[in-house]
Amino acid sequence: MPVIIKDYVWRQTATNIILQISLRGVSQNKVDIFTSPRIFFFEIILLHSIDTLKSKCTVTATDIIFELKKIKDDIWESLDTNISKSEKQELKKQLLDEEYLHIQEGDTKKSEKRAELKRVAVRQQIHLDTKIRENIEGIKKYEEKTALGDISKWSNKAASKTKITCKKVTNDTKKLTEDVQPVPLPRAVKILQIDFTPREFPTPSRESKLQEETEWLKKQAEARRCCSFVSEDIRPEEKNPQFLKAKGDEFFKNKDYLGAISAYSFGIKISEKFVDLYIARSAVHLTLGNFHKAVKDCTTALELLKPEVPINLKERALCIARRGEALCKLGYQKQGIEEIKFSLKLVPDTHFENVLEEAEKANE
Known part of the structure; x- marks a missing residue:
């Protein structure tokens, strides 16, 4: 609660006001100061507005000295306003509300600036990584071309030397011809294609492990049948995403959530770009509490829903809202609330409005 102090000294110029207030034995560590364009300190409301950014405050052991910058260059008739107590209360409330809104706007701008700086840093890092990879590829190609050129020159040079040597030996004597050994040419280079037998396991096949592997595969087949879906039981004409x-x-x-996930996942293996399967599987993951997988499926679906056109507006809004709900469940309340709000701007939805209301209550 503020203490009313009437013992203060002030003076002014056309541009500034100097206000000096005695602490009267109060420690400077216990002094709290709040400023606004019309500053009030110990229930003193200034006559006109001041520039808080250009104003100064100095706290000494015995006094508080304010150097206040006027908005307009003028001589004030008095320091404070001559109004009733009720009017002062209303004016104080108005000034506090305005300052609160100003602080909120400042925090929002700072957050937006930080986010923009992060995006710029990411783009610059991506550009730098791309440039480094291009330089490395250029060096590899240059070295490969240089090495092949050197081999070709050496091969031609060796072949010409062999021909010259053979001619000289033939002209001299047959004995020398028998002693000459021609330089062999480099062996031809060829790429061998090796195909391996497909296996369910990442390790090589071993006869000693054949029984254990067969038993494990049988158990997995039984588990899939318990989930009401086995891909081996589907006829060939039924193996399509629809x-x-x-x-x-x-x-x-x-x-039957496990069966649903198995069906959607097998459909994705057949057609990786069928976006409806990702959207449907995200709903099942969200129901089971697999929030990380739900976020991943929604993100993949949003990438497949590009370009953003009116025909896929509802699907995009659903994926964004569902990803926001999963983020809220994972504890990322701020990001999740922003996602749901953005989705509701695209397409209103009663369910996600209730989810947003619960998330905002939990974030308070």
Whole structure:
């Protein structure tokens, strides 16, 4: 609660006001100061506005000295306003609200500036990495070309020397011809293609491990059958993304979540760019509490939903909102709330409005 002090000294010029207040034995470590364009200190409200950025405050052991910069160059009739107590309360409340809004705007601008600096830093790092990779590739190509050129020159030179030597020996004597050994040419280079037998395991096949591997594969097949979906049981004509999407939706509707995930995942293996499978699988992951996987599926779906056109607006809004809900569940309340708000601007949705309200309450 502020203490009313009437013992102060002030003087002014056309541009500044000097206000000196005695602490009267109060330690300078216990002094709290709040400023606004019309500063009030110990219930003193200035007559006109001041520039808080250009004003100064000095706290000494015995006094507080304010050097206040006027907004307009003028001589004030008095230091404070001559109004009633109720009017002062209303004016003080108004000044506090204005300063609070000003502080909020400043924090928002700082956050936006930090985010922009991060984006610029990431772009610069990507550009730098790309340039370094291009330089490395250029050096590799140059060295490869130089090495092949040296080999070609050496080969031609060796062949010409062999021909000259053979001619001289033939002209001299047959004995010398028998002693001459021609320089062999470099062996031809060829790339061998090696194909390996496909395996379920990353390790090489071993006869001693064949029984254990077969037993493990049987157990996995039984586990997949318990999940109501086995890819081996599907007919060849049914192995298409549309059928697997409908199959997964049926499992999801019957609350067979593992079967739904298996159907969607097998469909993604067949068609990696079928965006409906990622959207559907993210819903199942969100229901099971697999929030990291839900965020990953929504992000992949948003990448596939480019370019952003009106026909895929609802799908984009759903993915953004669902990713925001998953982020809120993971503890990233701020990022999740921003995602859901952005989604609701695109397409209003009652469910995500309720999710947003709960997230904002939890973030308070």
